[in-house]
Amino acid sequence: MTTKKVRVRFAPSPTGPLHMGGVRTALYNYLFARRHGGDFLLRIEDTDSGRFVPGAEEYIIEALKWCGIEPNEGLTADGKVVMDANNPEACYRQSARKPIYRKYAEELIAAGHAYYAFDTSEALDALRKEAEARKETFIYNHTIREHLQTSLSLSTEEVDERLRTEKHWVVRFKMPENREVHMHDLIRGEVKVNTSTLDDKVLWKAADELPTYHLANIVDDHLMNISHVIRGEEWLPSLPLHYLLYEAFGWTATQPEFAHLSLLLKPDGKGKLSKRDGDRLGFPVFPLAWKDPVSGETSRGYREDGYFPEAFVNLLALLGWNPGTEQELFALDELVNTFTLERVVKSGAKFNPEKAQWFNQQYLRQKSDIDLAKLYRSDLENRKIVYDEEYVAKVCSFIKDRSTFVHDFWEQSAYFFIAPTAYDEKAMQKYWKPETPALMSQLSDFLSTIDDFTKENTEHLVHQWILDKGLNMGAVMNAFRISIVGASKGPGMFDIIALLGKTETLKRLSALL
């Protein structure tokens, strides 16, 4: 690596919502860029007109924004396009760069690194089927290109004629014969492949006048001065082609470094994590909920499921990377300061939903009571419950250790806002004896004599009272809890009644007598 400025890109295809694996790729790019004081750009690779999904691009931008991993060039989290100051002609949506690519494809043809091919997809499919029937591998390469309808086998006149009159020709890369390509990957080390196993990939299609991924990718990364390509493992098999393309263009000297990330795997069984797994196992695989514009099918998202973006980013960071220390909780800025590609794990990581919840629980606890009260507010409002923030914050202080998500709060704290309407059956069976009502009646009478209803005072006086009367502490306190809470759960009884106040406490006590 030279002193070249670090510039990385996240280059998704707008064919649907961004998968959490995609978010992780974006995150690692972002961390790497910021760690090295470089640029993180977002480029939309929409060269497949047929697979475009409306809303997908907006989804990607919004998801990155929610995670706090905002690009500083290209399509940004605000949805604006921020241009490279040195390249005012830059555009970051490949469909809008359409005119650029053809020239590069033709440059390759002129240099003898590519050629025109006129075979129809149907003809090629037929050849593939035939080869399959003979149990052979069909490779579109030097063994066959001279025998097909290409500019290598046809006369110049015929080629010109067909280029003029036909609409479905393509430009293919002329894959060299029997050459060992030695590649370097920042995560995997040396990889080598013999070119004889590779195809003459299509680089450009006349039908829509668009490049395929391979050409667009190399041209754009070159033009945008990308220094490091950090992408998913599914691209490793095409790395030799990409190396050869840089070579054919004469760009080897400025070729970026590559790092291929392993995949995120299903929590159970085998294979990579898919949309289905989330539905099947009950966890989101997307950062944000998504409604498919065609099928109308909805998929849940981490945001809508109640995850904090910090927790989501943290758990994603640790899925395939580790700091080498035992620290597990990282704020985004800490990740920036700690992240290195050297510590990215080579093997695929199975996603573990339980650990994901644990992360959220940790972040929930880190929040202040007042912040939690603010987050709780909309839920309370929906339930038509109005309390001042100080009261709600106090409630939050009692329930934060009992919750994983903010949406657990109501279940944990309803009794702070409304008197119990039902009483837990098991608790009643265990603690509500025939003599209990009389006991609670005495307790009620005693409590009504206390004016200073603070936690300290009531706790002291009631304990003394139980002692003086020779009562059983457990019998009194557990029944007391059932009367006030409705169940055998919650923080200290005197904390609860201090917050509820004397009037409400006595009211709830009498409700069960």
Next chain:
RNA sequence: GGUCCGUUCAUCUAAGGGUUAGGAUUCAAGAUUUUCAUUCUUGCCAUAGGGGUUCGAAUCCCCUACGGACUACCA
């Protein structure tokens, strides 16, 4: 089928040839809590298999097995 990548507790992972193979999640038990949760303590659980190299291998090499990705005029 072919090419490439990978393989340490159930899961995420640590251990740059020498440790009783460490941590975290989950699970279990105990302590604390008059309850629930928290917290704390403890426990269970791993180097895929086989060959080498070496005084010594989770670590280096080879083979096998298993897993994954790719194999489109998709990205």
